[in-house]
Amino acid sequence: MSARDAFHQVVKTALIKEDWNITHDPYPLQAGTFDLAIDLGAEKTIAAERNGRKIAVEIKSFLGSSQITEFYSALGQFLVYRSALTIQEKERQLYLAVPRITYEKFFRLSFIENSQKEHHINLIVYDIDREEIVKWIP
Amino acid sequence: MSARDAFHQVVKTALIKEDWNITHDPYPLQAGTFDLAIDLGAEKTIAAERNGRKIAVEIKSFLGSSQITEFYSALGQFLVYRSALTIQEKERQLYLAVPRITYEKFFRLSFIENSQKEHHINLIVYDIDREEIVKWIP
Numbered sequence: 001m002s003a004r005d006a007f008h009q010v011v012k013t014a015l016i017k018e019d020w021n022i023t024h025d026p027y028p029l030q031a032g033t034f035d036l037a038i039d040l041g042a043e044k045t046i047a048a049e050r051n052g053r054k055i056a057v058e059i060k061s062f063l064g065s066s067q068i069t070e071f072y073s074a075l076g077q078f079l080v081y082r083s084a085l086t087i088q089e090k091e092r093q094l095y096l097a098v099p100r101i102t103y104e105k106f107f108r109l110s111f112i113e114n115s116q117k118e119h120h121i122n123l124i125v126y127d128i129d130r131e132e133i134v135k136w137i138p
Numbered sequence: 139m140s141a142r143d144a145f146h147q148v149v150k151t152a153l154i155k156e157d158w159n160i161t162h163d164p165y166p167l168q169a170g171t172f173d174l175a176i177d178l179g180a181e182k183t184i185a186a187e188r189n190g191r192k193i194a195v196e197i198k199s200f201l202g203s204s205q206i207t208e209f210y211s212a213l214g215q216f217l218v219y220r221s222a223l224t225i226q227e228k229e230r231q232l233y234l235a236v237p238r239i240t241y242e243k244f245f246r247l248s249f250i251e252n253s254q255k256e257h258h259i260n261l262i263v264y265d266i267d268r269e270e271i272v273k274w275i276p
Contacts, residue, residue, distance in 0.1 A: 032249030076214030
């Protein structure tokens with residue numbers, strides 16, 4: 001299993017532990033002529049449901065050599081996905097899942113935190129070793 | 139010269155033809171602890187001036203295998219750069235420079251055009267062979 005797939009599995013396990021039902025893996029998101037679920041090389045988006053509440057989760061590993069470059073890509077993807085989701089299934093809320101270490105060392109830097117808030121990026125922070133969600137923002 | 143560097147040179151030449159004075163290459167943009175001008179693998183941003191009007195230009199080649207994946211990265215980078223620019227030099231306007239072929243085949247797709255308008259992404263469309271700017275948006 002690739003490292004990316006492993007992180008994907010960790011987030012699924014963590015959501016299931018919190019009684020979420022994984023409904024789509026990957027979640028088939030269409031935007032005009034684009035099938036956004038099968039982007040080349042991109043991490044997959046999954047969908048889950050609990051007590052009628054629906055979410056879609058863009059899972060990022062931040063395994064690359066430049067965190068800021070990965071952030072550009074994650075931010076752009078999140079905004080495009082959110083626009084597509086608003087058209088396709090307005091009630092489903094989008095989250096970006098990031099490892100705890102990335103959250104603590106990178107997302108809490110004030111410039112990045114301001115950017116995350118400015119663009120209303122919802123975060124799921126996950127612990128890789130414990131396979132658990134440690135924080136939902138907001 | 140790499141293909142990326144060649145596109146970079148094309149945009150510089152095209153701006154000079156329209157009487158812009160290239161003032162910075164790369165343009166040193168700071169955001170908190172980040173020196174955004176030295177992102178690993180990212181194309182460099184340049185700055186130019188004409189009749190007192192100042193611009194910064196994020197040059198993208200869209201040479202990769204997936205245009206939507208490159209768009210995620212270009213969009214995220216543009217938004218981060220614009221935030222940093224607002225703090226550093228508010229009067230300088232940011233543009234994303236894209237090749238004419240990418241503009242015609244990709245940026246005019248309605249979903250992408252909507253996204254470009256939603257996030258107020260200013261575009262410079264350049265012709266690679268003629269080394270000229272064919273369109274400023276807006």
